[in-house]
Amino acid sequence: xxxxxxxxxNDPAEKPLxxxxxxxxxxxxxxAIDDLSIDIFEKEFFALLGPSGCGKTTMMRMLAGFxxxxxxxxxxxxxxxxxxxxxxxxxxxxFQSYALFPHLTVYDNIAFGxxxxxxxxxxxxxxxxxxxxxxxxxxxxxxxxxxxxxxQRQRVALARSLAKAPKLLLLDEPLSALDKKLRQDxxxxxxxxxxxxxxxxVVVTHDQEEAMTVASRVAVMDHGxxxxxxxxxxxxxxxxxxxxxxFIGDVNIIAGHATTQGETVSIxxxxxxxxxxxxxxxxxxxxxxxxxxxxxxxxxxxxxxTDRNNMVQGKVLDIAYxxxxxxxxxxxxSGIVIKAQTANxxxxxxxxxxxxxxxxxxxxxxxxxxLES
Amino acid sequence: MDRHRRHRxxxxxxxxxxxxxxxxxxxxxxxxxVPFLIVFxxxxxxxxxxxxxxxxxxxxxxxxxxxxxxxSQLDFENFEFLATDDLYWKSYLSSVQIALIxxxxxxxxxxxxxxxMANAPREWQPTLMLLVILPFWTSFLIRVYSLIGxxxxxxxxxxxxxWIGLINAPxxxxxxxxxxxxxxxxxxxxxxxxxIYATLTKLDGSLLEAAEDLGCSRTEAFWRITxxxxxxxxxxxxxxxxxxxLGEFVIPSLLGGSETLMIGKVLYExxxxxxxxxxxxxxxxxxxxxxxIPIVLYQRNEQKMMDADT
Ligand SMILES: Nc1ncnc2c1ncn2[C@@H]1O[C@H](COP(=O)(O)OP(=O)(O)O)[C@@H](O)[C@H]1O
Ligand SMILES: [Mg+2]
Numbered sequence: 001x002x003x004x005x006x007x008x009x010n011d012p013a014e015k016p017l018x019x020x021x022x023x024x025x026x027x028x029x030x031x032a033i034d035d036l037s038i039d040i041f042e043k044e045f046f047a048l049l050g051p052s053g054c055g056k057t058t059m060m061r062m063l064a065g066f067x068x069x070x071x072x073x074x075x076x077x078x079x080x081x082x083x084x085x086x087x088x089x090x091x092x093x094x095f096q097s098y099a100l101f102p103h104l105t106v107y108d109n110i111a112f113g114x115x116x117x118x119x120x121x122x123x124x125x126x127x128x129x130x131x132x133x134x135x136x137x138x139x140x141x142x143x144x145x146x147x148x149x150x151x152q153r154q155r156v157a158l159a160r161s162l163a164k165a166p167k168l169l170l171l172d173e174p175l176s177a178l179d180k181k182l183r184q185d186x187x188x189x190x191x192x193x194x195x196x197x198x199x200x201x202v203v204v205t206h207d208q209e210e211a212m213t214v215a216s217r218v219a220v221m222d223h224g225x226x227x228x229x230x231x232x233x234x235x236x237x238x239x240x241x242x243x244x245x246x247f248i249g250d251v252n253i254i255a256g257h258a259t260t261q262g263e264t265v266s267i268x269x270x271x272x273x274x275x276x277x278x279x280x281x282x283x284x285x286x287x288x289x290x291x292x293x294x295x296x297x298x299x300x301x302x303x304x305x306t307d308r309n310n311m312v313q314g315k316v317l318d319i320a321y322x323x324x325x326x327x328x329x330x331x332x333x334s335g336i337v338i339k340a341q342t343a344n345x346x347x348x349x350x351x352x353x354x355x356x357x358x359x360x361x362x363x364x365x366x367x368x369x370x371l372e373s
Numbered sequence: 374m375d376r377h378r379r380h381r382x383x384x385x386x387x388x389x390x391x392x393x394x395x396x397x398x399x400x401x402x403x404x405x406x407v408p409f410l411i412v413f414x415x416x417x418x419x420x421x422x423x424x425x426x427x428x429x430x431x432x433x434x435x436x437x438x439x440x441x442x443x444x445s446q447l448d449f450e451n452f453e454f455l456a457t458d459d460l461y462w463k464s465y466l467s468s469v470q471i472a473l474i475x476x477x478x479x480x481x482x483x484x485x486x487x488x489x490m491a492n493a494p495r496e497w498q499p500t501l502m503l504l505v506i507l508p509f510w511t512s513f514l515i516r517v518y519s520l521i522g523x524x525x526x527x528x529x530x531x532x533x534x535x536w537i538g539l540i541n542a543p544x545x546x547x548x549x550x551x552x553x554x555x556x557x558x559x560x561x562x563x564x565x566x567x568x569i570y571a572t573l574t575k576l577d578g579s580l581l582e583a584a585e586d587l588g589c590s591r592t593e594a595f596w597r598i599t600x601x602x603x604x605x606x607x608x609x610x611x612x613x614x615x616x617x618x619l620g621e622f623v624i625p626s627l628l629g630g631s632e633t634l635m636i637g638k639v640l641y642e643x644x645x646x647x648x649x650x651x652x653x654x655x656x657x658x659x660x661x662x663x664x665x666i667p668i669v670l671y672q673r674n675e676q677k678m679m680d681a682d683t
Contacts, residue, residue: 066582086585099583103601116588164587 006216007231008041015078017042017168017200018063023072025058025224032058034224035072042167045194045201047211049247050221056204057096058224060170063202064093076168087116092166096173096204098157100145106156107132107141113164131159134193151182158190162197171203175210187213208248212236220244236294238281242371245292250327252298252338258289258370265370267291270334277309280370293368295341300328300353301360311362314338316353328353330361409661416654417447427650451655460639461656465663467634471550471625472618475557476565479614480607482558483565487606488599490566491573502570505563517556517627524552524628548630556624561617565610572606572678573599605678612671620660636660 008014016039025033032055040046048056061067062074065086073080081089092113100109110131114124132138135155140148145156154177161169174190175183191214194201205211211218212232220227220235220243228235228244239245242253256269256276260283266275267289276291305311317337318329327341340361353359418427429446432439455461490501508516523529524547531543546552576599584594600607622637629635636656643653 064582064586066585085590086582087588087590091586093583093586095579095583097577097579099577099579101580101583101598112584113587116593160587 006043008044009039009217014041016040016075017044017077018202019073019075020059021073021075023062023069023074025055025062025067026070032224033062033069036224036226037072038219038226038229040200040202042200043198045191045203045214045216047215047218048202048204048221049208049211049218050206051247052206054221055224056206056221057172060093060172060202060204063168063170064091065089090164090167091170092161092164092168093170094157094161094172094174096176098145098153100153100156100160102145105142105144106137106148109145109156110160110163112160117164127163131163134162134196135159135189150177151186154178154186158193162193162199165197166199168200168202171201173204173206176205176207183210184213190214212248220247222247237369239292239369240371242290242292245369245371250295250339250341252293252295254291254293254336254338256289256291257287258284259286260284264365265289267370270332270336273312273332273334274310276368277365278368278370279366284370284372287372290371291368292371293363295327295339296325297363297367298338298340299362300330300340300342301362302352302357304360305362308362309365310367311360312338313358313360316355316357316359319353319355328359330359412654412657414447414654415650416451416652416658417449418651418654419446419450420649420651425650426648451651452659454652455655455659460634461636461659464634464636464639465659468619468636469663471553471557471635472615472621475554475561475618476611476615478554478558479562479565480611483562483610484569484607486562487566487569487573490570491576498574505566505570508563513560514623516560517623520552520556520559520628521547524555547628550629550633552628552630553625553633553635556628557614557618557621560624561614564613564617568609568613569603569606572603576602605674605681608674609671609678612667612674616664616667616671619664 018038018040020036020038023033023036024031036059048059050056058067062069063076063081065081065084068082073082075081076089076091101112104112107128110128111124114127119127128141129138132141135158137148137152137155137159140152140156145153148156154174158171158174161171171190175186178186187210190201190203203211203214212235215232217229218232218235219229222243227247228240230238235244235248239248245251246253254267254269254276256267258265258267258278258280259275264277264279265284266277268275269291278291299305299308304313312332314330314332316328317331320327320329321344324344325341326344327339329337329339331337338361415427418429420426421428429443431443435442486505490498490505493501521528525531526543526545526547528547530546531540534540535543546555580598580602581594584598585591589597620637620640621635622641625633625635625638626641629638637660640653640656640660643649643656647653
């Protein structure tokens with residue numbers, strides 16, 4: 001029996017937990033969210049990705065109830081949430097600044113929401129202890145927020161927002177204050193917690209790696225609009241625009257003119273270079289295109305490869321050594337620079353190419369993406 | 374040689390550090406302890422028809438014997454006198470009561486003003502702040518005198534109240550305790566507003582949102598977050614009003630009536646009307662002892678606030 005993949009967005013029978021329907025938010029004359037529609041499903045780990053100021057926090061704040069849309073509706077569980085005040089929504093938010101109450105202990109911070117629900121004391125106590133255990137800060141329950149480290153504070157904030165077992169948890173750049181190592185560990189912990197609790201997470205980040213690591217789907221935003229909503233691998237391998245391709249990871253983008261040849265297109269792109277053969281994801285008209293190819297899909301060799309349609313010759317201009325990988329910047333006779341990446345499976349001393357070496361770059365017909373531009 | 378120099382540098386450093394520490398102590402000694410000792414000495418003396426109006430005075434020319442003689446004449450009679458005449462303890466009590474009630478009224482008025490200021494648009498705040506401190510640009514005495522003009526039988530307040538038809542006959546406000554309360558609250562409310570405003574502007578707005586997010590209504594968030602987090606400012610404001618109000622004498626003597634008992638007024642009368650410096654000294658010493666408790670508490674609160682900031 002094949003394992004069923006988690007992909008409710010592909011199932012038309014599935015009801016979304018959150019629905020943005022043509023939501024626009026303006027601050028004065030400035031449009032922060034521009035006619036945005038999106039469905040987010042239960043148990044999703046949904047990442048909002050985009051440059052600073054593109055409206056990610058504004059979207060979260062509308063979900064939490066701190067901002068109301070200028071037009072359009074937001075539905076939670078099939079119900080319009082605009083008349084519901086923040087304290088009545090089964091949505092909790094982990095704030096970018098953590099917003100821990102400085103006058104309360106870690107324990108009381110986590111118990112804060114539960115006490116508002118007037119739960120019996122022993123039940124609150126049990127739940128707080130469970131949360132402390134979940135985020136592994138049992139020892140710090142009686143400390144004040146100022147007496148614990150940044151990483152521990154972030155855990156307290158997470159525990160506090162999880163304590164009420166909300167239908168939806170909003171995390172606004174939850175890990176931005178952590179250093180890289182701790183951030184990676186915490187990303188996996190977050191995924192673990194999300195799986196254990198079955199809560200729907202919407203996480204804001206401007207770190208594309210983080211979005212790729214944790215999310216079931218990623219929404220790439222720009223200036224209050226959605227550019228693409230897709231699974232991390234699709235966003236990476238099949239971006240629908242040069243903006244998305246450029247935003248996620250490293251990419252070579254080559255402008256050219258396409259002519260359809262059956263299944264493939266032939267792209268004329270520079271004088272004196274053979275055309276690039278690419279495979280578009282859907283049939284397209286002849287005309288101007290952008291050809292996007294990831295550096296790791298470009299092979300680099302000293303000898304002219306024999307098995308590929310696409311190959312160019314150039315000179316090594318620069319080498320970026322990243323430890324596990326090396327990125328070669330290769331300049332073609334026309335002046336265009338193409339990046340090629342190889343894994344460093346051998347020690348650095350035996351690096352095959354060096355500056356000024358003449359090399360061949362090559363890639364297969366399906367390695368790149370043809371984007372109408 | 375090197376060691377020698379280091380030694381000298383070390384000595385210099387010690388000297389510098391010593392003088393840094395010494396400055397506040399010299400200040401306290403000169404401006405607080407010495408005057409206090411003089412007043413304390415006067416309070417142990419006896420009244421006399423002389424200049425200055427008390428005996429004994431220290432005659433340094435008579436040497437050690439003179440000093441022993443001087444000490445032997447000092448006693449606690451004046452303090453005993455304060456305990457026997459109920460005017461004094463009643464005045465102390467009434468002062469504490471008036472200061473306490475005034476402090477509470479100042480808090481009730483000052484907190485909402487500070488809250489409104491802290492939540493006003495940023496560009497308005499300097500102006501609002503200016504409005505709060507504007508009265509200090511006029512002499513305190515002039516302001517109290519103008520209060521007489523406002524509160525008297527024919528004053529503006531009565532005229533206004535009669536004009537809008539709220540009352541038919543003028544109210545007697547001047548020369549009652551009510552006028553004293555109005556005067557103290559009017560004078561000291563800025564001291565309540567400013568520290569509370571200072572703590573409220575430091576309050577992180579996302580804390581209130583977090584509280585709402587976790588299920589608090591706006592009002593509940595105010596009581597559970599805003600009030601506890603502005604506690605230090607509230608305490609500071611209360612002491613800044615209570616301490617000077619307790620010893621206040623200008624306001625009760627100008628606005629209060631015969632019923633108004635305040636220790637500042639008693640002190641003034643003993644000193645200037647009765648020219649009984651020793652009894653006045655004793656009254657002042659007791660007043661200071663009463664004030665030391667709130668002053669120490671106030672200092673503790675300030676220290677805590679500073680620790681919290683760093
Ligand atoms: N309350 C507000 N008033 C005016 N402009 C705002 C307000 N909140 C956000 N904005 C603007 O909306 C845009 C989007 O902000 P935000 O959602 O915080 O971006 P992000 O979280 O993606 O960095 C920004 O240009 C910001 O200046
Ligand atoms: Mg943001």
